[in-house]
Amino acid sequence: MTILRGGDYLLLAKLITKETIQLNVAAMSWEEAIKMGGDILIRNRAVDSAYVNAMIKNTIENGPYFVLVPGIAIPHARCDQGVKKLGMSLITLNKPIDFFDSPNNPVKIVICLAAEDNFTHLDILKELTGFLSNKEDIEAIINADFIDQALEVFQRY
Amino acid sequence: MKVVCVCAFGLGSSLILRMNVEEVLKKLGVKNVNVEVVDIGQARGTRPDLIVSSHSFCEKLADMGVPMIEVINYVDKNFLEEEIKQILKLQ
Numbered sequence: 001m002t003i004l005r006g007g008d009y010l011l012l013a014k015l016i017t018k019e020t021i022q023l024n025v026a027a028m029s030w031e032e033a034i035k036m037g038g039d040i041l042i043r044n045r046a047v048d049s050a051y052v053n054a055m056i057k058n059t060i061e062n063g064p065y066f067v068l069v070p071g072i073a074i075p076h077a078r079c080d081q082g083v084k085k086l087g088m089s090l091i092t093l094n095k096p097i098d099f100f101d102s103p104n105n106p107v108k109i110v111i112c113l114a115a116e117d118n119f120t121h122l123d124i125l126k127e128l129t130g131f132l133s134n135k136e137d138i139e140a141i142i143n144a145d146f147i148d149q150a151l152e153v154f155q156r157y
Numbered sequence: 158m159k160v161v162c163v164c165a166f167g168l169g170s171s172l173i174l175r176m177n178v179e180e181v182l183k184k185l186g187v188k189n190v191n192v193e194v195v196d197i198g199q200a201r202g203t204r205p206d207l208i209v210s211s212h213s214f215c216e217k218l219a220d221m222g223v224p225m226i227e228v229i230n231y232v233d234k235n236f237l238e239e240e241i242k243q244i245l246k247l248q
Contacts, residue, residue, distance in 0.1 A: 065165065066170055069231055069232055069233075076166070103212070103229045115168050122172060125173055129177075129231075132231065
C-alpha cells in the first residue's frame, strides 16, 4: 500500500492538537485511561460527561472490540450519548494496560473519538486507518516525550 | 452477495472494516457484492451471506449460522484477503 506523505493527516492535524494530546499518562486501569481521554474531550467541549460514562459502559457491554490493532484503543460511544461536536483526544500510557482480554493487548495509545453522525467523520476514519497502518508513525507517537514530537507526526507536509 | 460489518454502534470500527473489505473485494475482482455496516442490534435483522466483525460480536451472532470472519487486526488486509478467498471458494 503506497502511503502518501504530504497532506496525509489533514483532518487529524486539526483534531489532534496540543489541547487534545497528552503523553506518558499514568493510568492504573483501562477505565481510568478512557476517563482521562474522555476528560480531554470534555475540556475541549466535544462531549459532556455522559459520553465518557457511555464509552466505559460500552467497553463493559461489548468488550474491548475497539482495540483495533496491537497497542491502540479507540474508545467511542453513540453520537446521541453526549456528543456536542466532532472531537478526538490522544493519550499515550507510560505503562501499557490490558483492556480485558483483547487480542491486541497491551494498549499504549488511547484515542477517544466523538462523532456527530455516521457520515461526517468517514474522512477522519480514513486518515485514522492510515495512521493505524503506519508502524513508523505509531512508533513515533509511542516514543514521543514532548508534545511537539507527537504533533509532528500528524502535521508533516 | 451481502457482506455485513458489525460493531457496537455502526459508526466506528465497522466503517473501517467496510473500507478494507471493499478494497479486498475489489482487488479480488468480486462483483455483485454489497458491503453494509450495522450495529450489533441491527445485525440480526439482516440476512447476510457473510459477517465480518471482532470476537465478541461474532460470538453473539454465532447462532445465525452465517459464515464469519473474526478480525483481530483491523488494518491487516492480507488476513481479510485470505479469509475472503477461503470463504468464497466454499460457496
